[in-house]
Amino acid sequence: MRDVAIVSFAQSNAAREDRNEVEILLPVVKAAVASSQLERSEIGFTCSGSSDFLQGQPFAFVMALDGVGAWPPIKESHVEMDGAWALYEAWVKIQTGEVDSALVYAFGKTSSGDLAEVQALQLDPYCVTQLWPDADSVAGIQARLYMERAGRSERDLAEVAARSLRDAQSNPHAVAKGDRDAEKLLAEPYRTSPLRDHDCPANSDGATAIVVMAGERAKTLCERPVWIRGFDHRIDPPALGARDLTRAPSAEIAAARAGVGDDKVDLAELSAPYTHQELILREALGLADDVRINPSGGTLCAHTMMSCGLNRIGDAAQRIAAGEGDRAVAHASQGHCLQQNMVCVLEGE
Amino acid sequence: MANLCGVVGIGQTKYDAKRIDVSMPGLVREAALRALEDADLTFADIDAVVIGKAPDMFEGVMLPENYLADAVGATGKPLLRVHTAGSVGGSTANVAISLITSGIHDRVLTLSWEKQSESNAMWGLTVSPPFSVAVVAGAGGFFAPLIRSYIQRSGAPEDTGIRIALKDRLNALKNPYAHLRIEDIDFDKIASSPMLWDPIRYLESCPSSDGACAMVLAREDLAAKAPTPAAWVHGTSMRSEPTQFPGRDSVNPVAGQLAARDLYRQAGIENPRQEIDCAEIYVPFSWFEAMWMENLGFAPENEGWKMVYEGATALDGDFPVNMSGGVLSSNAIGASGMIRYAEAAMQVRSQAGEHQVEGARKALGHAYGGGSQYFSMCLFGKEKP
Numbered sequence: 095m096r097d098v099a100i101v102s103f104a105q106s107n108a109a110r111e112d113r114n115e116v117e118i119l120l121p122v123v124k125a126a127v128a129s130s131q132l133e134r135s136e137i138g139f140t141c142s143g144s145s146d147f148l149q150g151q152p153f154a155f156v157m158a159l160d161g162v163g164a165w166p167p168i169k170e171s172h173v174e175m176d177g178a179w180a181l182y183e184a185w186v187k188i189q190t191g192e193v194d195s196a197l198v199y200a201f202g203k204t205s206s207g208d209l210a211e212v213q214a215l216q217l218d219p220y221c222v223t224q225l226w227p228d229a230d231s232v233a234g235i236q237a238r239l240y241m242e243r244a245g246r247s248e249r250d251l252a253e254v255a256a257r258s259l260r261d262a263q264s265n266p267h268a269v270a271k272g273d274r275d276a277e278k279l280l281a282e283p284y285r286t287s288p289l290r291d292h293d294c295p296a297n298s299d300g301a302t303a304i305v306v307m308a309g310e311r312a313k314t315l316c317e318r319p320v321w322i323r324g325f326d327h328r329i330d331p332p333a334l335g336a337r338d339l340t341r342a343p344s345a346e347i348a349a350a351r352a353g354v355g356d357d358k359v360d361l362a363e364l365s366a367p368y369t370h371q372e373l374i375l376r377e378a379l380g381l382a383d384d385v386r387i388n389p390s391g392g393t394l395c396a397h398t399m400m401s402c403g404l405n406r407i408g409d410a411a412q413r414i415a416a417g418e419g420d421r422a423v424a425h426a427s428q429g430h431c432l433q434q435n436m437v438c439v440l441e442g443e
Numbered sequence: 444m445a446n447l448c449g450v451v452g453i454g455q456t457k458y459d460a461k462r463i464d465v466s467m468p469g470l471v472r473e474a475a476l477r478a479l480e481d482a483d484l485t486f487a488d489i490d491a492v493v494i495g496k497a498p499d500m501f502e503g504v505m506l507p508e509n510y511l512a513d514a515v516g517a518t519g520k521p522l523l524r525v526h527t528a529g530s531v532g533g534s535t536a537n538v539a540i541s542l543i544t545s546g547i548h549d550r551v552l553t554l555s556w557e558k559q560s561e562s563n564a565m566w567g568l569t570v571s572p573p574f575s576v577a578v579v580a581g582a583g584g585f586f587a588p589l590i591r592s593y594i595q596r597s598g599a600p601e602d603t604g605i606r607i608a609l610k611d612r613l614n615a616l617k618n619p620y621a622h623l624r625i626e627d628i629d630f631d632k633i634a635s636s637p638m639l640w641d642p643i644r645y646l647e648s649c650p651s652s653d654g655a656c657a658m659v660l661a662r663e664d665l666a667a668k669a670p671t672p673a674a675w676v677h678g679t680s681m682r683s684e685p686t687q688f689p690g691r692d693s694v695n696p697v698a699g700q701l702a703a704r705d706l707y708r709q710a711g712i713e714n715p716r717q718e719i720d721c722a723e724i725y726v727p728f729s730w731f732e733a734m735w736m737e738n739l740g741f742a743p744e745n746e747g748w749k750m751v752y753e754g755a756t757a758l759d760g761d762f763p764v765n766m767s768g769g770v771l772s773s774n775a776i777g778a779s780g781m782i783r784y785a786e787a788a789m790q791v792r793s794q795a796g797e798h799q800v801e802g803a804r805k806a807l808g809h810a811y812g813g814g815s816q817y818f819s820m821c822l823f824g825k826e827k828p
Contacts, residue, residue, distance in 0.1 A: 140683075146526075147505040152498030152567055153528055156813050160685045167698035170683035170817075171534055174499065174506060174526035183523065183538060189545035191445050215505035219561075220466060223504075329522045331513040347519055429509040434522065 098188050099312035099319035100415075100440070102130035102305040103408035105267050105401075110205045111299040115149055116161035119201045119301040123162050126303035127197065131315050134163070137305065138193025140170040141184045143177035143200040145400050147215060150206055158201060169193065176200065176365075177302055177404030178426030178436050184306060185325055194308045201301035202400030209297045209399065216430060218333065229430065230294050234286040236339040236431045237370040241288065243340040246373060248288055252276035254369040255292035255394065262391025270296035270395040295367035300398025302405045313443065320411040320422075324352030324439035327426075332433060345378035345425070345435035352423075352437040354379055360419025361386040363406035365393045365427040374432060379423060389413060403427065407438050414442040447827060448543040449666025449673030450788040452482025452659030458622035458773035461560040462653035467502065468514030471556050474655035475515050478552065482659040483670045486516030489659070490548040495525040495535025495555040496777030497812075498568075502561040515554060527683075529725065529812025531555065532656070532780025533819030536808075537679040539660055540821070544676075549662050555781035556655035564651050564776065582727060583648060585814065587640035590730040593694050594642065597733075599748035601642070604729035605633045606751050608647045608771060611726070614758055615768025617797035622652045622773040647729035647771075654775030656782045663827075674788035674823040677805070678709030686814040693815050699738040702818040707740070710805075710822045716741045719822070721763040721790055721800045722807040723783035727770045732756065736764075739809065758798060766790065766798040780810025784821050791825040 104125035106118050127134060140162070144154045155172040164170060169187075173179045177200020184196035210228035217223045217232075241247065256276045262268035270292075279292045312319040328344035328351075330337050337343070349355070362385050366372035372387065372394070381387070388394070390409045393402045403426025410422040420442050428434040454477025456462070462470055471494075479485060492515050494508045504510060508524040515522075525535040532555040539553035565581045593599065612628040615621035625632075628646075636646040660666075666673040682698035682705070685691070703715070712718045724739070726732045736747035741762065750756050756764035765771070767786040770779045787806035789795045800806075804825040811818050 145506060146498050146500060152500050153813065155526070156528060156686060156816075159683060160687075164683050164685050164698075165688065167682040167684040167696075167701050169681055170527075171525065171538065171681060172527050174524050179523060183525075186538070186541050186545050186547060189445075189547060190541050192541075212505065215503065216509055218510060219502070219504045219507075327521050328519055329509070329512045329517050331518050332510045333513075336513070344519065428506065433509055433512070 096189055096308045098185055098306050098308050098322045100304055100411040101307050101312050101315040101319055102126045103412055104303050105405055105408060106301045107267055109269060109298060111203065115154065115201050115203050116158055118299060119158055119199060120161050122301040123199050123303045126305050130305035132195065132305065137195050137197045138169065139184055139187050139196040140168050141180040141196060141198050142172050143175050143180040143400055143404065144202060145174060147212060148202045148204060148206060148400060176426050176428055177401050178407055179327065181304060181404055181407060182325060182327060182436065185322060188308050194311065196306050197303065198306065198404065199301065199303040200401035200404045202398055203299045204297040204399050205299050230289060231286045232430050233368045234289045237288055237368065240340040240370050240374055248280060249276055250373065251293050251369040252279040254372050255279055258388055258391050258394045261389050262395035265390045268391040268395040269298045271391060289368065293369040295393060295397030296395055297397045300396065300401050302401040302408055304404060304408050316415065318415045319443045320414045320440050322438060323441045326351035327436035329434040334431065339431050342374050342378040342432040342435055345375060345432065348435050348437040349379040352439045354423050354437060354439060357421055359385045359423050360421050361389055361410065361413060362423040363388055363390060363392065363410040364425045365403045365406050367393050367397050369394060371432055375425060379437065403436065411440050414440055446544045446546050447663035448540050448660055448676045449669065450658050450823065451661045451666050451669035451673050452478040452484065453785045453789055454478030454481060454657045455620045455782065455785065456654045457620055458652040458654035458775055460622065460650065460652065462558065467507065467558050468511055470558055470653060471511055471554055471655045472514045474657040475552060475554055478657035478659050481671065484659060489516060489550050489552045491521040491542055491551050492517040493523045493525065493535055493539035493551060493553040495531040495781065496557055497529065497531055500562065500567040501564055501776065502558055515552065527812060527817050529776065530780055530810040530817040530819045531812065532778050532782065533784060533808065533810030533821065534681055536658060536781055536784045536821060537681055537819050540676050540679050543660050543662050549665060551660045552657060553660060554655060554657040555778040557775040557777040558653045559651040559775065560653050583640040583643050586728055587643050589694050589815065590642055590728065593730065593734050596694065597745035597748060599733060603733055603748045603751055604642060604647045605630060607729040607732045608633050610757050611765050611769045611771040614766055614798055615772035618767045620773065621768045622650050643728050649727040649770045649774035652773050652775040654773060654778050656778045656785050658785055671792055671794065674791045675827045677822040677824045677828040678706045679821045680705040681819045684816050686816055694734060695738050695744065696815050698816060699811065699818045702820050703739045706820045706822055710828065716762060719805045719807050720803040721766060722809065723767060723786040724764055725770055725780060725783055725810045726765060727774065729771060732764055763800050766795060766800060780819060783810055784808035788823045791823050
């Protein structure tokens with residue numbers, strides 16, 4: 095495998111935006127390219143992630159590409175997935191030896207509709223979607239089953255929220271933040287039992303961009319390149335009744351194949367839109383109790399759907415680059431109840 | 444190319460306006476199982492799955508590959524979903540090929556599909572967008588002016604499009620999977636069909652189809668053991684350019700020219716018309732065959748239509764194009780690009796039955812999308828590169 099490093103990362107300030115996707119995205123792409131110290135013409139490949147259903151029209155990515163620019167024509171691709179999978183495609187492209195570098199970006203505007211309802215369109219279209227189960231309620235089923243299986247309480251979930259909200263206070267890109275202890279959080283009413291507002295993601299509009307470079311050149315572009323040392327993704331069956339919702343088997347496989355357990359992990363950024371999902375993932379990824387989890391506040395505090403997975407990778411890389419640790423695990427997820435999972439192991443130079 | 448990749452299995456569904464006999468999972472599984480059968484493999488032999496389709500609004504399911512994961516045997520495996528507009532069937536295969544050539548996986552299943560009867564493609568393409576004006580003209584309304592511009596530039600005879608449509612529709616009668624098989628097709632029937640978007644007539648247009656196409660790819664040593672000899676990948680290429688800007692040539696886009704040049708360079712081809720035996724090209728409206736012949740370097744600029752007139756692109760011509768009947772005969776949009784690849788690979792594997800080109804050794808698969816701005820291509824060979 096060729097060594098590939100994340101050499102730059104930029105993200106939008108998560109919020110309900112009155113700008114459209116392209117307007118949110120452009121400054122982010124510009125910032126990532128500028129801090130990579132590369133000219134656009136030097137970047138070998140471009141790959142993006144987005145969803146038409148968030149934008150409410152087909153070919154959301156075409157409008158984005160028009161904005162990002164592709165002249166003279168470029169080698170370019172797009173996944174209808176979280177941008178973390180666009181990074182994976184770019185990493186594969188670099189592994190073929192055809193290119194050495196890539197610009198990867200992702201965007202999503204969740205505020206155009208009611209996200210929890212829009213996500214019902216991801217379920218079985220013949221038998222389940224018609225019932226319009228919103229994403230929060232589906233996650234609530236998972237939370238209930240998980241708490242029963244693992245002997246966890248609503249307080250355990252509230253502790254995850256309290257820590258995330260506290261950490262998010264130092265993250266200018268987070269939407270939900272604050273200093274509230276579990277006691278205070280548990281006094282709030284249910285949104286959908288057993289989940290309260292703080293257990294559910296703070297939906298946000300957002301865009302993320304990352305530049306990656308292979309080999310020695312990465313060392314000339316930034317002070318401390320962050321190397322992708324393990325990269326794997328897996329998927330579980332979709333039917334909610336067909337799998338054990340209290341675990342994430344596909345995350346377990348991805349973590350093992352990415353080599354999470356091969357060495358000490360300093361910090362982890364997990365795509366867990368719901369509090370209980372963080373606990374499921376810690377178990378699936380085999381993370382020790384001393385691993386710093388979601389120092390950014392995580393997806394719970396800024397759920398920028400379609401870019402939050404790529405954002406986790408960027409967030410983790412940024413902390414390693416800044417010397418907050420040497421080895422990080424970044425995780426991305428898609429689908430209801432952690433159906434599809436990606437694990438990326440990052441190490442500082 | 445780092446590692447060699449071979450196509451060892453190909454599977455297609457019957458294309459039809461409404462495949463109400465199967466659900467979406469049933470449709471994709473039909474193609475996947477046929478591809479596995481062709482390769483004499485099972486889902487257990489597959490390391491990863493790469494799926495492609497055009498906009499999710501064509502079925503009304505958001506990120507439907509998550510819903511289809513177990514139908515395509517992806518449980519516990521990597522599943523990627525590609526979407527690059529109309530070129531997606533091609534670019535999906537290109538991504539799958541890169542999983543082999545990079546050495547990451549040994550065997551990959553790639554599949555593209557569309558079940559247009561679940562929704563309405565015309566609506567899906569023209570849904571009123573939040574920040575701009577809806578045109579409600581569909582793809583034909585977008586491409587007709589480009590064709591008109593081509594006619595003006597090249598001086599091509601007005602019946603060029605009819606001749607292309609007739610050729611493809613006759614070819615479709617030799618393809619058991621084709622959606623449109625019009626037994627009494629002739630020049631007059633096409634010429635007298637309603638004018639939809641001048642100069643595009645009804646019978647010069649692609650249909651809306653349900654269907655899926657799948658290919659099993661394998662690394663060199665495994666591909667060499669395939670029960671039916673593999674189609675070897677000699678090169679892949681992709682290029683994109685913006686939808687519009689002053690001075691853009693959307694009739695003969697630079698992105699398409701560059702992608703073709705890159706492909707021929709990888710495959711060591713100097714004279715494409717001489718060295719490539721046949722091609723499956725993305726032609727949703729008849730005239731695009733003539734336009735793409737030029738864009739791909741098979742004919743000098745403004746002379747692509749002459750290949751049609753000389754009969755060069757007919758099944759018995761010296762450079763057959765769209766032997767399967769092409770997109771004009773089956774158009775499950777997301778699958779259409781992969782069908783081009785699959786049909787090209789079938790030619791070099793001598794699997795094309797009645798529409799086989801005798802002695803085909805090198806065949807081109809091509810797809811384009813968006814406003815003639817996304818291009819993906821692959822060259823398949825009977826021998827290893």
